[in-house]
Amino acid sequence: MLSPNELHPPGQPPSQPRVPLAPLLSLSTFAAPRLPRPACVLDAGAVRLVTSGRIAIALALREMGVGAGDEVLVPAYHSMSMIPPVLSLGAHPVFYKVGADAALDLDDVASKLTAATRAIMVTSYFGIPQDLARIRAFCDLHGLLMLEDCAHCFFGEHGGRPVGSWGDYAIASSMKFFPIYEGGALVSARHALTTGRLSSAGRGFEAKAALNALERSFAYGRLPLVKALLWLPLRLKSALWNMIKRRAPAGAPALTPSSSDSSYDFDPRWLDKQSSRFSRFVVRRASHARIVAQRRANYRFLELACASLPLCRPLFAALPPGACPWLFPLVVEQPEKLFRRLHNAGVPMTRFAEALWPGVDAGVCANSVHLSRHIIAFPCHQALLPEELAWMSGAIREALTA
Template identity: 65%
Template sequence: MMSTPHRSAPGAPPARPRIPGAPVLSRASFGGMGAARPLSVLDAGAARLVTSGRIAIALALREMKVKPGDTVLVPAYHSPSMIPPVLACGAEPRFYRIRPDTSVDLDDVAARLDPSVRVLMVTHYFGFPQALATLRAFCDAHGLLLLEDCAHGFFGEYQGAPFGAWGDYAIASSMKFFPIYEGGCLVSARHPLSGVKLRSPGAGFEAKVALTTLENSFAYGRLPLVAALLKLPLAGKDRLWRALKARRAPGSAAPALAPGSSDSSYDFDPRWLDKRSSLFSRLMLRLASSRRIGAARRRHYAALQAALAGLPGIRPLFPALPDGVYPWVFPLLADEPARLARLCAALGQAGVPYVRFGETLWPGVDASVCAVSADLSQRLVALPCHQALTARELDWMLGELRAASTL
């Protein structure tokens, strides 16, 4: 699910280069047919393309017929956006422990079972797989439905099968991996999803997604020729929008043209449940090169891992990058919260985007529920490794990381 990239402090001098925290539209996501094509959740089974991963969670729970009085087991280390879909169907989220390597603590899961538990939700943190064969066997033995949260792993495989193929249902967040403004998917290898009917949110949504995707690209210096050609039309669009806002009654708000998930909000709006992803985003999923995206993410991850070697007080969360893993971001651990605070302050001041996944946990989830989750929330930061990073941006970011680690 979404986590907000941290940026430079207000009033800080502009950094150069300015680095996108997520993929933006550029040539980096297209072409490149040499590498092997990575498996994706869309290879796992029937799929429906929606506007976000949290909407896909809500649809999965609806398909599972989760109802008031039911319990959904959710990892204690999580994005807060994972919880409102559970509450929206009247179910209780019950949090289970993870181990320091982010694997599911099945002993703790077993201790939390009772007749109300219907679903076990598992997260492939940062794109690294859980022990899916073991989890599938556990769910089958206990009569549970397995929901794979592939928000961090649109691409990836486990024992030769794509992420999403092991669960009764799976969800993913395509906007973490593709240069798009919105996008998620619901997938099932076991059910046809024939009951999931979707429709377009309308022309305003379609236009906003396409224009915002382009504007995000232009803001980071990509597609300069296209930016020059569209400079006047986009300026006219901005003037028209300001005029329309000025005509609204004081205190009134325009209806949202896109879900809050597109702007890193944790909100859950059920009005988006029957809405499909935009035509623009669906087209990008068809045209973008999964080969190039996957190869670049692995290459950038390896460069970050090499740069960390020998740096004081920080280390990668995962000691190696296995085959079949295509990371969302590069997670690293500081040896203590104070060092993480210094590191993040320095990175933010320099203009390096970063993500603090799990920095905010659901109210009541603390060290008494899961000490590992509480610890990760205070010591983990993640840097971008997406395909849109240029060689210059990556080198500059590595230099800033080395400098920040000495503070």
């Protein structure tokens, strides 16, 4: 296995991060350690596996009966991809405040309730569940439908129940936790899903979803024997995609959803499409116990590595028992300076909610603006090799102490 520096020689910013930002397929993906099976959102109730979390949001709101003129409460600290599904139904997003630790501000939510309020989205950031029991009680008291946003929180539990089971509906983003190119989930613990049978987006979609997931792994030196066996299909891939596009009818959707390429776009033509066969296989067969155990261990490694560093602190004081982190979020005092240093070193990072929906400013929620600007989050996924994790923590330390 090549070291990160051998994969991307130092001296100039690499074309891709030296350490993978997202999970990769490897021989260990399906390894099953002797650990109890962890709770996950798929345990919460009826499930539909779709192509992205934003598609699942639109389906959940549709299941709730949200329509023109309704108001949907959305956290001011958010991914912009959460908003177009609301607008697509003719509803209006109303942004509520979060605390300095991203906890939902129920007092502010209560102040936002009107006769038009139909539902609230509750986001468990970076894999750490909100106080879901308290929020559920609030929703029951006010007759408010609760959409539990588990996009960052595929695994975990709260109050002895799996994440996703507290909302009327829940959504998840499986592509954040599994080595796949696309994937999301719609779940309901309280209602039968009226969303009918979903169909495949076609052979081009099925092939691209599998090959792109494999190529991401090959780019970081994983599965070399598989790469050798697939050298011809991979060389012919561009020609294959061009042929499929030429044969596609005018106005047909892209081969894969825009969410797979980190776009905020929302295309309703994906509402009746299911996740690819490849992605569904990986979600069902990958070792859930290993994913949770390794992510928790990697999170703690980064937590300890950053404990004594200046000008930063973890967003959360501790990793709660049973929680499975998406990323390791670090609150930093000089974000732009640090980001440039880390980017030039090839460190993978996510700045969740760096761009907020137009009009969401400090007057709406000062904490959301601060978090959007000052959090830099680092991968802690299960595919990180020990040497990659050590290199990344060393690069973070160097950037913060330079």
